[in-house]
Each structure stands twice: as structure tokens, then as C-alpha cells.
Amino acid sequence: MASPSTHTAHHAPEGFIRKWVFSLDHKVIGIQYYFLGLFSVFLGMSLSLLMRFHMVNPNVVVKWFAVLWPAAAAGGVMTPELYLSLMTMHGTIMVFFVLTTVPQSGFGNYFLPIQIGAEDMAFPVLNMMSFWTTFLALAVMVAAFFVEGGAPLSGWTAYPPLSGAGPLTGPGEGMGQNLWILSIAIFCGASLMGAINFIATTVDLRCKGMSLMRMPLTCWTWLVTAILALLGFAVLLAAGVLLLLDRTVGTSFFLPGGLFINDHIIANHKGGSPLLWQHLFWFFGHPEVYIAILPGMGVTSQLLSTFSRKPVFGYKAMVYAILSIGFLGFLVWGHHMFMSGMNPYSAMAFSILTMCIGVPSAIKTFNWIGTLWGGKIHFDTAMLFALGFVSLFVTGGVSGIFLGQPALDLYFHDTYFVVGHFHMIMGVAAIFGMFAGTFYWFPKMFGKMMNETLGKIHFYCTFIGVYCIFTPMHYVGLMGNPRRYSDFSNVLYLAKAMPLHVFMTYAAFFTAAVQIIFMVNLFWSMWKGPKAPMNPWNATTLEWTVPSPPPFDNFAGVHPVVYRGAYEYSVPGAPADFIMQTDPSIVPSSGH
Amino acid sequence: MGMAASLTHDVYQGPPPPVDPGWGGGGDDSEGRGADRRATFTGLFVGLAACTMVFAALTSAFVVRRGLTDMNEWVSIHKPPILFWNTGILLLSSLLLDLSRRALKAGARTRFNLWWSAATVLGILFLAGQAYAWYQLRQVGMFISTTPASSFFYVFTAAHAAHILGGVAALVYVDVQALRLQLGPAKRTWIDVTAIFWHFLDGLWLYLMVLFYVWG
Numbered sequence: 105m106a107s108p109s110t111h112t113a114h115h116a117p118e119g120f121i122r123k124w125v126f127s128l129d130h131k132v133i134g135i136q137y138y139f140l141g142l143f144s145v146f147l148g149m150s151l152s153l154l155m156r157f158h159m160v161n162p163n164v165v166v167k168w169f170a171v172l173w174p175a176a177a178a179g180g181v182m183t184p185e186l187y188l189s190l191m192t193m194h195g196t197i198m199v200f201f202v203l204t205t206v207p208q209s210g211f212g213n214y215f216l217p218i219q220i221g222a223e224d225m226a227f228p229v230l231n232m233m234s235f236w237t238t239f240l241a242l243a244v245m246v247a248a249f250f251v252e253g254g255a256p257l258s259g260w261t262a263y264p265p266l267s268g269a270g271p272l273t274g275p276g277e278g279m280g281q282n283l284w285i286l287s288i289a290i291f292c293g294a295s296l297m298g299a300i301n302f303i304a305t306t307v308d309l310r311c312k313g314m315s316l317m318r319m320p321l322t323c324w325t326w327l328v329t330a331i332l333a334l335l336g337f338a339v340l341l342a343a344g345v346l347l348l349l350d351r352t353v354g355t356s357f358f359l360p361g362g363l364f365i366n367d368h369i370i371a372n373h374k375g376g377s378p379l380l381w382q383h384l385f386w387f388f389g390h391p392e393v394y395i396a397i398l399p400g401m402g403v404t405s406q407l408l409s410t411f412s413r414k415p416v417f418g419y420k421a422m423v424y425a426i427l428s429i430g431f432l433g434f435l436v437w438g439h440h441m442f443m444s445g446m447n448p449y450s451a452m453a454f455s456i457l458t459m460c461i462g463v464p465s466a467i468k469t470f471n472w473i474g475t476l477w478g479g480k481i482h483f484d485t486a487m488l489f490a491l492g493f494v495s496l497f498v499t500g501g502v503s504g505i506f507l508g509q510p511a512l513d514l515y516f517h518d519t520y521f522v523v524g525h526f527h528m529i530m531g532v533a534a535i536f537g538m539f540a541g542t543f544y545w546f547p548k549m550f551g552k553m554m555n556e557t558l559g560k561i562h563f564y565c566t567f568i569g570v571y572c573i574f575t576p577m578h579y580v581g582l583m584g585n586p587r588r589y590s591d592f593s594n595v596l597y598l599a600k601a602m603p604l605h606v607f608m609t610y611a612a613f614f615t616a617a618v619q620i621i622f623m624v625n626l627f628w629s630m631w632k633g634p635k636a637p638m639n640p641w642n643a644t645t646l647e648w649t650v651p652s653p654p655p656f657d658n659f660a661g662v663h664p665v666v667y668r669g670a671y672e673y674s675v676p677g678a679p680a681d682f683i684m685q686t687d688p689s690i691v692p693s694s695g696h
Numbered sequence: 697m698g699m700a701a702s703l704t705h706d707v708y709q710g711p712p713p714p715v716d717p718g719w720g721g722g723g724d725d726s727e728g729r730g731a732d733r734r735a736t737f738t739g740l741f742v743g744l745a746a747c748t749m750v751f752a753a754l755t756s757a758f759v760v761r762r763g764l765t766d767m768n769e770w771v772s773i774h775k776p777p778i779l780f781w782n783t784g785i786l787l788l789s790s791l792l793l794d795l796s797r798r799a800l801k802a803g804a805r806t807r808f809n810l811w812w813s814a815a816t817v818l819g820i821l822f823l824a825g826q827a828y829a830w831y832q833l834r835q836v837g838m839f840i841s842t843t844p845a846s847s848f849f850y851v852f853t854a855a856h857a858a859h860i861l862g863g864v865a866a867l868v869y870v871d872v873q874a875l876r877l878q879l880g881p882a883k884r885t886w887i888d889v890t891a892i893f894w895h896f897l898d899g900l901w902l903y904l905m906v907l908f909y910v911w912g
Contacts, residue, residue, distance in 0.1 A: 226735040226738075227739060230739075296746050299742070300739050300743050301739070303738065304735045304736075305735070308734045309735060334745060335746075338753065341750060342749075342754050343757075345855075346851070349851070353840050354840075355841045356841070357757060357847065372841075375761075375764065375769070377761065380757055384757065
């Protein structure tokens with residue numbers, strides 16, 4: 105195990121390789137994760153655009169499709185198998201390399217140590233290894249596009265037998281699926297290393313005075329997310345190894361006997377259970393949803409407080425809500441499997457537990473509104489994205505209540521209703537959390553301010569765009585529009601859904617196009633943006649007590665001491681409407 | 697604003713920094729060797745929790761898979777008797793590690809080196825013994841895909857061996873440092889971490905033996 109840091113444990117590196125490539129500095133590693141996620145999100149988004157294009161133009165010949173995929177799009181028309189492989193890779197890249205990576209490993213790496221007053225993560229070498237292992241996982245995943253047969257087509261959930269029976273089941277199910285499993289296994293290793301670091305850092309490296317109940321809520325969400333990742337990814341790793349063995353050495357953990365696939369009887373497997381994979385996968389998969397969304401909740405709490413100049417309403421309730429969401433997250437995996445023919449009593453238990461998660465989620469939403477209530481709200485871009493997060497979280501959460509009912513889920517499960525639901529709450533809400541974090545922390549990370557006008561145009565276009573993409577999905581889902589199909593243009597009962605699909609596709613291309621505004625803003629501001637002051641938002645937490653960007657060991661050798669909670673805004677009698685956590689002065693009480 | 701004011705006073709405006717009675721460095725000065733050592737142990741125990749989860753997942757797969765198989769069909773594999781020798785070797789190595797730590801506490805460096813080296817050799821011997829057990833299974837035609845029981849036997853033992861390999865690497869590292877007389881106070885943390893990890897693997901192996909012989 106790597107030895108933990110003090111500022112004497114490793115020195116400021118000289119030279120490009122040690123400083124920017126194999127860096128031990130948590131800030132550089134955080135930025136590396138951020139850009140890995142940025143590359144991945146554009147890759148994943150391109151795949152979704154191809155899917156949406158194909159869905160509404162299933163028979164249109166596109167010459168460069170044939171250039172890109174000589175076999176899978178021979179003649180320039182996408183095959184259903186290619187569509188499924190795009191869907192698989194879209195889901196996988198987005199869930200693992202964007203939603204899991206940026207909010208936790210990106211922002212968490214950069215700001216957890218600074219917000220708790222530490223000089224680095226507990227194990228800098230492990231931290232570096234964690235990033236480069238993630239990078240390797242991404243490289244292996246992308247390699248699946250380029251092997252014979254192309255990328256796998258069993259979805260991001262990789263259900264066997266489709267994912268386990270080999271090339272017979274489809275073109276991407278040979279080497280492509282093997283690389284997929286290998287990549288996920290590597291990613292699990294990287295996430296476990298990251299989780300160990302986050303937990304040890306939060307538990308042991310908090311500065312003097314930084315008691316648990318004085319931590320910013322961002323730190324709480326990073327801590328609980330790390331615990332979820334630790335327990336979840338370990339199980340996925342074990343399941344992935346078993347699936348790989350089924351595929352490569354002929355074991356039968358997940359593959360039953362008597363399978364008949366593409367005119368072939370599968371004779372070398374017997375007695376395995378596809379349901380076993382589903383249980384193991386969703387034991388990881390459901391907490392994964394919270395891994396994606398919890399850091400966004402933390403950022404939102406932080407921003408709503410800062411930009412409405414009020415303390416977080418019910419800080420302790422927020423902490424307990426985070427903890428109970430984390431705990432309950434491990435008890436509800438069965439609600440992804442209502443369709444599997446499980447015992448109705450089990451389904452009822454999972455359903456009731458799922459409803460229970462609504463309680464802490466509602467507490468958080470209530471407290472966010474309570475935080476805003478009566479505040480002096482500043483509508484900066486970062487704040488707009490935080491408000492957008494609350495909106496999307498509520499919208500996506502409400503449809504979750506329908507899906508949590510076994511009787512309703514039987515109808516909804518394989519329709520676009522589910523696609524609309526999880527994109528709202530897990531996908532777009534989490535991405536809004538990332539945008540909020542980007543606009544809020546960019547000045548600290550790069551020492552420059554982002555452009556507010558471009559930011560606001562980007563926000564409004566994106567906000568309207570994502571609602572236009574994902575709201576109609578609920579309607580077509582209610583019409584019984586199945587998901588995972590590449591072409592339903594000839595399905596009679598879905599004729600009325602097609603105009604909506606055309607609309608969603610236009611909305612998707614529009615939303616993707618406006619992301620160019622964000623990219624321009626990001627890179628232009630990085631080089632040409634106005635210089636950022638130390639504390640541009642008049643915020644209270646420790647990262648705003650150090651220069652922008654912070655020095656190598658964060659606090660330039662000074663050990664911060666914390667005297668108060670993270671959200672002391674508008675304290676009566678105080679000279680300003682915020683008091684830094686490091687401010688030792690006793691504010692005269694105005695009586696209450 | 698009224699709500700904000702009262703909340704601030706009730707919840708946030710505490711006295712100057714308290715001595716944190718709970719875990720973590722939040723209350724005291726987190727500088728220096730103490731914080732390093734604490735963080736390393738936290739990292740170790742968190743890592744052990746991850747290892748436990750891997751084996752818990754495999755166990756649940758084992759229980760489910762066994763339950764799905766018709767009981768007349770579930771054929772326990774004939775386990776090579778060398779497993780008991782290997783168990784003894786692993787237990788002995790754990791014992792020697794503790795003897796060597798006591799020797800170090802008593803300042804007997806030579807005895808420390810001796811016991812630690814012996815434990816390391818036994819660790820390597822355990823791995824060789826496991827390889828020999830696999831060889832024996834191969835000889836009787838029992839491969840990983842032969843029966844569900846053999847699949848799980850290979851998976852469990854291989855997963856355990858992978859961890860043991862990491863443990864042996866740590867044992868060798870400490871041993872080399874000890875023989876080069878480079879065991880400063882920082883290395884004491886390494887010694888403790890390695891020993892605890894090794895004891896954990898020991899306990900894990902005992903658990904696996906029970907699993908194999910009671911259910912496998």
C-alpha cells in the first residue's frame with residue numbers, strides 16, 4: 105500500500121511527465137479525470153445521435169456509414185446489430201466513464217482534500233494508479249469497436265445468455281464482448297482504488313476543527329459515494345470474472361442448458377442461471393445510480409446555499425438523508441427485475457423498499473426549496489444548472505414512483521418510459537450537476553472566469569433541449585413503444601409515435617449542437633478568460649481561502665484551522681453576508 | 697432571513713474548534729506520522745471490506761448455483777488431501793509473523809528477520825501447494841468446466857491465490873527492507889499492515905475450507 109501523504113511525502117514535481125502525465129497531485133489527477141470524462145461524453149453523445157438518426161431514417165443510405173462499418177453497414181444502411189452495438193457502447197461509456205468518473209473522481213479528487221483542509225489524498229500513488237487504470241479501461245472499451253465483429257450488443261447490463269454464449273448470438277459477441285467485460289473488470293479495480301483513497305482521506309486527513317458535521321455536503325456525498333463504489337464494484341468484479349469464464353473456458357455459472365441459438369444447439373453449457381447474473385449485476389447496478397447522482401446532490405446543495413446567500417436548510421437532515429439513500433440503495437436492486445418472474449412477495453418487498461427511498465429523496469428536495477426560500481438568489485450560470493438539477497431530479501423521480509410498482513412496471517419496463525425516466529434522473533440530472541460544478545469551480549481550477557453570457561445561453565438551450573428529448577419518451581412509452589428496437593417505422597400501432605420520434609431526434613441534434621457553446625466557453629475561458637479572484641462567489645468553504653489555482657500543497661505549508669460550519673451565510677451582526685470556515689471571530693449575537 | 701438567522705445560530709455557530717471525540721483527524725492536529733499511520737490502517741480495513749465483498753459475491757453465486765442444481769446432480773469434487781497441509785502451512789506462517797512482530801517489539805532484530813523470512817517462505821510454499829492441488833485435480837480429469845462444484849473450487853482458490861500473491865509481495869518487500877537494515881518507523885506501519893492482511897487471508901482460507909468441505 106502506498107504510504108499516505110503529508111506535504112513532505114512528495115515534492116512539487118518538475119518536468120512535464122511528472123507534473124502533467126504521471127502526476128501524484130490530486131488536483132492534476134482530478135483534471136485528468138475531468139478531461140477523460142469530457143472525451144467520453146462526446147463519444148457517447150455521438151453514438152446516441154447515430155441511433156436517433158437511424159431510428160427516424162432506417163432505410164436512408166449514408167455513404168460514410170459504409171466507410172466506418174464496411175460489414176455492419178454495408179451499402180450505407182445500418183443493420184439492427186450495429187444499432188444494438190451503438191446502444192451498448194453509448195450506455196456503457198456514459199454510465200462508467202462519464203457519470204461515475206467526472207462527479208466523483210474528477211471534482212472529488214480536486215476538491216475533497218482542499219475542502220477538508222488536507223494537502224493531498226491519503227495515497228497519492230494509488231490515486232495516480234487509479235486514474236491510469238481507468239484510462240486503460242477506456243482504451244480497452246474503445247478497442248471493442250475495432251475488433252472483428254465490432255462492439256458487443258448486449259446492452260450496458262450485459263444480460264446472459266446473450267452476453268455469454270459467444271459469437272453465435274451476434275457479430276459483436278465474440279472478441280467485442282470479451283473486451284467489454286475485461287474493460288469493466290479493469291474499471292472495477294480502478295474504482296476500488298479510488299474508493300479506498302476517498303474514504304481514508306475523509307476519515308483521517310481532515311484538518312483541525314473540521315468535525316464531520318462541519319464538512320461541506322459535497323464531502324459527505326463523495327464519502328458515501330465512495331462507500332457505495334467500494335461495496336458495489338467489488339460485486340461487479342466478481343460477476344464479471346464469472347461471465348468471462350463462462351465465455352472463455354466453458355463454465356456454466358450463468359448459461360443454462362438446452363439453449364437454441366441461430367439454428368444451433370448450445371451443448372457445452374448446462375445448469376447455469378441467467379437470473380444469477382441479474383441479481384449480482386443489479387446489486388451493483390442500483391447503487392451505481394446513486395454513485396452517479398449523489399455527488400450532483402452535494403454540488404447542488406453547496407450552490408443553492410451559496411447563491412441564495414443562506415445556510416443549507418436542515419444540514420443535519422441532509423446528512424442523514426445522504427446516509428439513508430446510501431443504505432437503502434443496497435436493498436432495492438430487485439426493482440430492476442420485476443419482469444424476471446420473481447415471487448410476487450419478493451417484488452412487493454422490493455417495491456416497498458423502493459418507496460422508502462422516496463422519503464430521503466423528498467427530504468433533500470424539500471430542503472433545497474427551503475434553502476432557496478426567502479433567499480437573495482443570484483442567477484449565475486452555476487446556480488442555473490443547480491436549479492436545473494433540482495428540476496430534472498424531481499421530474500425523473502416522479503416517473504420512478506410509477507416504475508417502482510411491479511404491476512405498472514410489467515407494462516412499462518421494456519418501453520421508452522424507462523428510457524425517459526433514467527435519462528432524466530440518472531443521466532441528465534447528473535450531467536447538470538457536472539455543469540454546475542464546472543461553472544462554480546472553474547475559476548478555482550484554472551484561475552480564470554468563464555463567460556456568463558455564453559454560459560446562460562448554453563444553460564437555457566440545454567435545459568429546454570433535454571426536456572424536449574426525454575419528456576416525449578414517456579408518452580411513446582405509454583403507447584407501448586418498445587425500447588432497444590432499431591426500427592419501428594413499419595409498426596402499425598406506433599405510427600402515431602413516429603412524429604414524436606422525429607421531434608426527439610431534432611431536439612437531440614439541437615441539444616448536441618449547443619454543447620459547442622460550452623466547449624468554446626470552456627477552452628476560450630481557459631486561455632483568455634478574465635483572471636479569477638480568490639473567492640469570486642463569496643463562498644465560505646476552504647477552497648476559497650487559497651489562491652486560484654491553489655498552490656501545489658493546497659495551503660502553501662499553512663495548516664488551516666476550521667472554526668465553524670460550511671454554510672454561514674447572512675449571519676446577523678456579521679460584517680459581510682458570509683463567514684469563512686476559517687474565520688475565528690465570534691459574531692456578536694443579535695438575539696433571536 | 698429570519699429563518700436563516702435562527703438556523704445559523706442554532707446549528708452553525710458553535711464554540712471554537714472542539715476536540716473531536718469520534719474517529720478521524722478532524723479534532724486534532726492531523727500532521728505527522730500519526731495521521732499517516734491512521735490513514736494507512738483505514739485504507740487497509742476499507743480494502744479488506746472490498747476483498748470481503750468479492751468473496752461474499754462469489755459465495756452468494758455459489759449458494760444460488762448450488763440451490764438451482766438438482767441435489768442428485770450436484771457432485772462434490774474429491775478434494776486433494778494436500779489442502780490440509782496447505783492450511784497448516786498458512787496457519788504456521790501467520791503464527792511466525794506474530795512471533796516476529798513480538799521479536800521486533802522486544803528489539804530482537806535478528807529473530808525478527810528469521811521469523812519473518814520463515815513466514816515468507818511458508819507463504820510461497822502455500823502457493824506451490826495450491827498449484828500442486830490443481831495439478832492433482834487435473835490428473836483425475838477435474839477441470840474448471842467439468843462440474844459446477846469444480847468451477848467454484850477453481851474460482852475460489854484462484855481468487856484467494858491472487859490475494860496471497862499480493863500478500864507474498866508485501867512479505868518479500870518487508871523482508872528485503874529488514875535484511876538491508878532499513879526498518880525505520882515508517883516501515884513499522886508496513887509491517888503491521890502486511891501482517892494484518894496476511895491474517896485476513898488466513899481467516900479467509902479457513903472460511904473457504906469450511907465452504908468446500910461442508911457444501912462443496
